[in-house]
Amino acid sequence: MxxxxxxxxxxxxxxxxxxxxxxxxxxxxxxxxxxxxxxxxxxxxxxxxxxxxxxxxxxxxxxxxxxxxxxxxxxxxxxxxxxxxxxxxxxxxxxxxxxxxxxxxxxxxxxxxxxxxxxxxxxxxxxxxxxxxxxxxxxREGLSVQLEAFAANTMEYLKRERELLLDGVGVPEIETPINGRHCLIVVRGYDYKEDLDVLRPYIREFKPVLIGVDGGADALVEAGYTPDIIVGDMDSASDDVLRCGAEVIVHAFTDGRAPGKARLDDLGIPSITFPAAATSEDIAMLIADEKGAELIVAVGTHATLVEFLDKGRGGMASTFLTRLRVGGKLVDAKGVSRLYKQNVSVSSLLLLILAAVAAMAAALTVSTVGRSYLEVVTEWWDGLLFQFQRLF
Known part of the structure; x- marks a missing residue:
């Protein structure tokens, strides 16, 4: 970086x-x-x-x-x-x-x-x-204690959200069509700008559903895209981005309280409430998976154990379990860029240029117009040589 x-x-x-x-x-x-x-x-x-x-x-x-x-x-x-x-x-x-x-x-x-x-x-x-x-x-010497606490938090979360994780119970109905499409979930986290930049060819070709998680919606707009869905507690997405026309899903506490909904009501923006103990990036993944996404590409999300711990809260246990639930659908943006990026070798490029030149030469040789052009070029070349001969 x-x-x-x-x-x-x-x-x-x-x-x-x-x-x-x-x-x-x-x-x-x-x-x-x-x-x-x-x-x-x-x-x-x-x-x-x-x-x-x-x-x-x-x-x-x-x-x-x-x-x-x-x-x-x-x-x-x-x-x-x-x-x-x-x-x-x-x-x-x-x-x-x-x-x-x-x-x-x-x-x-x-x-x-x-x-x-x-x-x-x-x-x-x-x-x-x-x-x-x-x-x-x-x-680093205290890491084992944190690992034990992380494992305990994971089990506690599994007990509380078993139906959501295993059966998708509680995932709200949405209007944005996802079934059979790719979903790109953007969190304003680690290296999100670089990842979005290298994914431009992928976004242009596959046109995935763009899901911004809180400030990730602003990140999409800054990169030149319009989010289809915005998910989060609405504490870091800007007013202008919230008004962009995206479908808005408010992350609420398990008891139904949703402080972010009051802000949306003041702005006159319709929204859907999703109560869950998971993090906002987790519920974005659960929505994409439950609604039939073919592939989920994650930008700026937490992917490793060190990143889970670095977030510094017990709620990150939900991320671990969510990734187990989503399974093979989930691909980190860095992996997509490595797989999708295509390098053209110099030899292949030269071969392509030579083939184009040969095709043009053949077209000029066999066509009437091409032969006329060749005669004009030949006369011009003979005239140029004659002028040089006169000089010397």
């Missing part, structure tokens, strides 16, 4: 960073309003890679975290992404910073201290490549 080059001032080089503070306890919500040079103040235990990628993309000057960015529960990937991008990370500064700072207040970071003027409002640990590497090494 290519990381943006961050502009560095002399103050940063000297170890001091200054900029306006932007605060939010939800990192995903904060990244929507961050600008280059801002200092992001977050409350994010064990920063995952998706959050870190989003922070890097905004070109923030620094990240200040209320919680430990690596707690030691498992080797989460986010802090390593930040330090590799050259973004200073100050860790574990404590909850009081949210009372001490206001949105837009200019702050300075000196080593592990956060200052407003000359007043230190919070202090933490300034992370670097060495400290992150050491913390990741320690975290």
């Amino acid at each position: 290519r990381l943006p080059t961050l502009r560095r001032s002399r103050a940063v080089e000297a170890g001091t960073i200054a900029g306006p503070a932007r605060l939010d306890r939800r990192t995903k919500r904060l990244t929507g309003r961050l600008r280059p040079g801002d200092i992001a103040v977050i409350d994010h235990l064990d920063i995952d890679r998706v959050a870190a990628d989003a922070l890097v993309a905004t070109e923030v000057a620094a990240v200040v975290n209320v919680k430990p960015s690596i707690s030691g529960r498992y080797p989460n990937l986010g802090p390593e992404v930040l330090v590799k991008a050259g973004i200073p990370l100050v860790d574990d500064v404590g909850e009081d910073i949210f009372q001490e700072l206001r949105e837009g207040t200019t702050v300075r970071i000196v080593d592990g201290d956060v200052l407003v003027g000359d007043k230190v409002v919070a202090s933490g640990v300034r992370q670097d490549a060495d400290s992150v590497t050491a913390a990741m090494s320690d975290a």
